[in-house]
Amino acid sequence: MPECIFCEDGDLPADTEECPDCCRKPFSGMYFDKEQYARAKALEEAGNVIDAWELLHEEFRSHGDRDHFDDPMVDELETKLHELFLRHSSLAERRLVVYEERMSMERFWGHFASERTLKEGMKSMIRIEREDLAEELIYIHHGINAQGTYPRLEGPDENDVKSYMALVKNEMKEE
Ligand SMILES: [Zn+2]
Numbered sequence: 529m530p531e532c533i534f535c536e537d538g539d540l541p542a543d544t545e546e547c548p549d550c551c552r553k554p555f556s557g558m559y560f561d562k563e564q565y566a567r568a569k570a571l572e573e574a575g576n577v578i579d580a581w582e583l584l585h586e587e588f589r590s591h592g593d594r595d596h597f598d599d600p601m602v603d604e605l606e607t608k609l610h611e612l613f614l615r616h617s618s619l620a621e622r623r624l625v626v627y628e629e630r631m632s633m634e635r636f637w638g639h640f641a642s643e644r645t646l647k648e649g650m651k652s653m654i655r656i657e658r659e660d661l662a663e664e665l666i667y668i669h670h671g672i673n674a675q676g677t678y679p680r681l682e683g684p685d686e687n688d689v690k691s692y693m694a695l696v697k698n699e700m701k702e703e
Contacts, residue, residue: 530542530544530554530555531554532547532549532550532552532554532555533554533555533556533597533598533599534547534550534552534554534596534597535547535549535550535552537549537550537554540554552596556598556599556600556601557598557600557601559590559591559596559598559601560587560591560598560601564583564584564587565608567583568580568583568584568608568612571583572612572615577612577616577618577619578619578622580612581609581612581619581622584605584608584609584612585609585622585626587601587605588602588605588606588609588626588629589629591605592629592633594636597637602633606626606630609623609626610623610652613652617656617658620653620656620658620661621661623649623652623653624649624653624661624664624665624668627645627648627649627665627668628665628668628672630645631645631646631668631669631672632672635672635673635675640673640683641669641672641673643669643683645669646665646666646669646683646684647696647699649662649665650662650665650666650693650696651696651699651700653665654696654697654700655700659693662693662696663689663693666684666685666686666688666689666692666693667686667689669683669684670683670684670685670686
């Protein structure tokens with residue numbers, strides 16, 4: 529039986545509209561209006577690429593809110609944002625912001641920003657010839673992981689930018 533994604537109260541009937549424990553709509557996507565995708569598509573087709581991005585990004589942020597975190601919706605919205613970025617490389621700097629937000633979420637929920645996300649982001653930027661942004665991601669990743677009181681984590685820092693760029697590019701050749 530499904531459980532509430534917010535308070536993890538289990539064994540709710542599948543047609544539950546309101547969680548008896550936290551009084552929220554309990555399942556992933558129940559706070560999302562699917563029409564938003566049609567709206568974003570219409571904006572993109574009309575040439576308002578930035579408005580389309582902003583609309584989806586706003587949804588990404590609200591579903592990624594720490595108190596109302598909806599994991600599957602966050603993933604789905606990031607995929608939509610990524611696809612939009614792949615069609616319009618002019619969105620590169622905005623895409624960078626979303627990688628940063630994703631790494632902050634990883635830090636919050638899992639104690640560190642992953643190198644998987646870092647490398648994925650770097651490769652996306654290298655593919656569109658934005659090595660400057662790929663390098664910036666190394667600094668962002670290091671900055672996020674250097675916060676707080678946890679023991680210093682492994683991962684590249686400002687001294688490793690050149691060698692780490694080379695490592696990631698090498699990986700791309702093998703993919
Ligand atoms: Zn609940």
